[in-house]
Amino acid sequence: MISPANNIVSAAWLNQQLSDAVLAASIVVLDASAFMPDVPRDPQQEFIDVRIPTARFFDFNHKIAAPNTDLPHMLPSADLFTTEVAKLGVNNTSHVVIYDSQGMFSAPRGWWMFKAMGHDNVSVLDGGLPAWLAAGYATQTGEPAAIESGDFCAKFRPNWVIDADTLCQKLDDKQIQIIDARPSARFLATVKEPRAGIRSGHMPNAKNLPFGNLLVNGHFLATEQLKQQFDGLSNNQQQLIFSCGSGVTACILALAAQQAGRDNVTVYDGSWTEWGANENYPVVK
Structure with missing residues (x-):
């Protein structure tokens, strides 16, 4: 078992754990692959075609998302998260390892959701x-085998997420730093937003750190390089x-x-899809 502080693991480490029946028993592997709306790929079909052994599909676009909202994949309630995650065989004692098919794109969303749910x-x-795949480790294909439900029970941590109205009140707060992960051209409004009806630009006082x-x-x-990125945009005391x-x-980014050692991190769940569509929220170009 690794320390919970170790948020990133290697393929070699995971393969070693899964190769040991005792160690593997405590690990739940989740495929959280997802794509942008304009990418013609089906993550669930790709999961059936090839996956890491014992993996289950973590569908945060549809099943593990708040219902009755026009915004995509919003964080669900603790009750809904508990129900759907338990179906994936997750226990309160499980070490959950999340991956995606692009290398590093949507898996951190799953990581953040688990953190927000305690x-x-x-x-x-x-x-x-x-x-x-590059390491040549074993894979599975076809429909996954049925599994027993786990005993996972979510305990929501509100500090991990913020809504638009609350964020709007904090735009001038020196104790926070908003950091936008979009490409610079979108942040600077030199290109249009890919979603229709969304204004271009960024929030007042936000800084840009494209996720790439x-x-x-x-x-x-490397961790030291990550520290340098965040030290260049904020101080250690800021949320x-x-x-x-x-x-x-x-x-x-979270x-x-x-x-990089920053503990006070929060994600604005609605992000620019929500902010850019609502004229009540200020935009800088």
Whole structure:
């Protein structure tokens, strides 16, 4: 068992754990693959085609998301999260390891959701499925076998998430720093937003750290390099509030910040999809 503080694990480490029946019994592997709306790929079909052994599909776009909202994949209630995650065989004592098929894109969203729901023993696979395949480790295909439900019970931590109205009141607060994970062209409004009806630009006093700046070939930069990225934008005392297009890549920044030693991290779940669509929220271009 690793320390809960170790948020990132390697393919070699995971393979070693899964190769030992005793160690594997405490691990639940989740595939949290998801794609942008304009990407013609089906993550669930790809999961059936090839996956890490024993993996289950963590569907935060549909099943593990708040219902009755126009915003994509919003964090669900603790009750809904408990129900759906228990179906995946997760126990309160499980070490959850999350990966995605792009290397490092949507898996951190799953990591953040577990953190927000009170489960600290959760890690992201550095390099994701591509790293696993490149190492030549075993895979599974076809429909996964039926499993027993776990005893997972969520305990919501409100400090991990912030809503638009609360954030709007904090825009001038020097104790926080908003950091936007979108590409610079979108942050600076030199290109249009990919979603229709969304204004271009960024929040007042926000700073830009495109999520790709923290990665090399689907792997995170070394911890010291991550520290340098965040030290250049904020001080150690500030609460870091991360935003992006729809709350997915903001979680890459949240994970990287934790890895860099920043403990006070929060994700704005609605992100620019919500903010840019509502004229009541100020925008800077």
